[in-house]
Amino acid sequence: MSELSTLPIEPLSATMTSEEVVAATKQFNYGTWRYQKSWNPLHVVDAEGCYFTDAAGRRYLDFSSQLMCVNLGHKNPAVIRAIQEQAATLPYVMPGYATTTRAGLSKLLLEVLPAGLEKFFFTTSGTEANEAAFKIARMYTGKTKIIARYRSYHGSTMASIGATGDPRRWPLEPGAKGQGFLFAPEVNCYKCPIKHTYPGCNTACADYLEHMIENESDVAAVVVEPVVGTNGVLIPPPEYFPRLREICDRRGVLLIADEVMSGWGRTGEWFAVDHWGKDSGGIKPDMLVTAKGITSAYVPLGVCATTAKIAAYFDDHYFAHGHTYEAHPMTLAPAVAAIHEMQRLDLVARSRAMGSYLGEKLHALKARHPSIGEVRGLGLFWAVELVKDHGSKAPLNSMQDKIDGKVAVVEKVAAEMMKRGVTIQAWISHFVIAPPLIIEKEEIDFAVDALDQSLGIADEYVASLG
Template identity: 70%
Template sequence: MSTPGSTLTSQEVVDIVRTTNYGTWRFQKSWNPLHIVDAKDCTITDGNGKQYLDFSSQLMCSNLGHKNPAVIASIAAQAEELAYAMPGYATTCRAELSKLLLEILPPSLNKFFFTTSGTDANEAAFKIARMYTGKTKIIARYRSYHGSTAGSIAATGDPRRWAMEPRGKQQGVIFAPEVNCYRCPIKHTYPACGIACADYLEHMIRNESDVAAVLVEPIVGTNGVLVPPEEYMPKLRKICDEYGVLLIADEVMTGWGRTGKWFAMEHWGVVPDILTTAKGITSAYVPLGLCATSEKIGAFFQDHYFSHGHTYEAHPMTLAPAVATINEMRRLNLVDRSAELAPYVEAKLRELKAKHPSVGDVRGKGLFWAVELVKNQTTKEPFNTYSDKVSGTPLLVDQIAGKCMADGVIIQAWVSHFVVAPPLIVTREEIDRGIATLDKHLALADALVEPDRAREVSFDFNLVTSTSATSDS
């Protein structure tokens, strides 16, 4: 099948891309990309005309669904009006977006720096935190992904930073235990633990000099969709305030209605000092990121030099579709819709866990869920670890995702779990279809489940990281 407007066949497109481009976070020899020619609402169409349910919003970013007419029109209109203006100028779309952000961001986050990606937004956050505090170190967590540029990959806790480790060690980042009540890295049990993972982080601050900020994903993204207990964020906020450390919330994936709130930190009534986001801010129609800071940080730079910037900061072609995206989310009431559909999705996924011995845990909020596979529900031993990925060992979740794709459902899977995160416009019928397809192919994992055994399984839980090319900031 030829692409409309092109003489290339679908196979020629794949061959050229595969030969001349790098596939991210993978061995190149195994890359066989799907040729996509169209997408509308929750459906993706490939070069052969086959349609797929987009059950993970591509990279957990197409929150509004595909081909929204209002967003498309805003891109065309902005191109006609003003395609580019350097960052030192004011533009109408810049003012309009800033005004909307003041309405929907957590209170007091009222000074903005616009970027072209989530990783750029985090880079800006690190620089701002260091300029503001005069300190250097950033505390991040092991089960995390914050981007692929030098500073952001250094702050990424998952093993994707390993290849860059010599550079990473120069970036002033240290790592704390993640919040993972299903598989606690410090072997505590909630709620008797008293939120020991936050206490450990306080211990680090007390014993490290020069800590500028603590960086967290409110709900960890493709490293597991790890939802913290209710007490964690308020306790972390209190610790940061007590020691004069800034709290940075990376909402690249959790923002824009994904968890049933505009931003996930709202679930705990906690306002960070800096909030970074991207992805859903334009529903990924154009690349835009945002670094939003508190009023006190903004006031600091009235009399202190703001030493950061880039050519595409506040690019008009990125800002106009963000205005349209916010307006469309409001018109369609998608934040409330995400919250309203959450119990329905959870119930369906709980049924999967009850039915399949290979499902160890399901967890999430809003329309952001993980289904984690294990060999044994008692020991929680996974089928694969990150070591399998980097050695090229075929991963069980990839095999299952491949079978789902053959049945017309695209679901993101990596190392030991699947991410269920459809566009916020998804229907109940589409939810049923996606989960039913996963249900069908979990039989492959069930057949490999090991019988219960009364022995201690020893392996490094930190390597059980569901990292992914799909979690690019």
């Protein structure tokens, strides 16, 4: 054992007060997607199960798994042990070497990913995994353009933000828009962007996407979130993905599934694409990108998975991508443990069962609150959308309000929920509800009750509009 391991380590809590921690964080760090002057971060000191605790000792039910990622809950012992053992064995080696952990995770991924995805590039985030997918698509096809959709989010690095359809891209233009991305309408049957009504529309949004491919010279790929995440948990109708797969095959275009948020049991299947096309053998994307829940976010890991056909191309063609932390052993070991824990606890089936219970509770809220326009979800992945009125379906706030620094109504509701011991992700005019997959019914009851009581703020705002 190294002599260093026997040296005492003085905890930072012994040298800094909670007030000093918050002040230092605000002074030296950036708060993301916000005006800095309004940032007042909560000092979090502990977390376990479905809860985390602040410096004052107050515990909060984590109703959105932080950023929809702590799928196993906090402090899963098996994942923590895997991190410790890997650190003691081989904390780092460059990606040009083989490691037992790398081989083990790769074989394990074959058990849970959609069939046909057989070769993997490991990254340290979802945005990097998308960057890899875009580069691979362009190298493999020799084409440059990639079609994404509005109301999408694919990451914050330059190409990934360029592929992002929502207005988080706007401050980075024109550079972001010069990345070769085009945007198709999102699939939103509650408020269709092209003014159609399902099912009579015959999935016109898919037809529109094919029209784009037909009228562009060199489309390499289409990238979609099978269930849109931050932008509202938008779930496509059953016909959409089989139709999209058929269009891509017929047009010679790759299909990339961005499952950074919707993977790892979140929707009640291992991956969201597994919900569709079961009668015909399932939907098989050419590439699948994922992150977040693969380690329950204990360490940062992303994956870009490709088919064997794509992989074979690079046997005789230069693979022009890589970085220092690709296949980092410290990121891979906890992924192995997390997948085994999901299998042991049967969390995919549990997500379906508990998601059905959660859905019933949320739909009951909709009947009581005039501010709720729609409730939608799969598994333990739900959105509650707030509107000014049910006729126009106009949202309570817009992305422009966010950019202008206005406090959204959903943020006021979320702040009230926090006073009641529940945290929830609020975005523009909806909530993203994605609790840890280990959540119990009693905890769902507690969180939904807090939402129920806090929605009075939104109801009063709607009433004030006349």
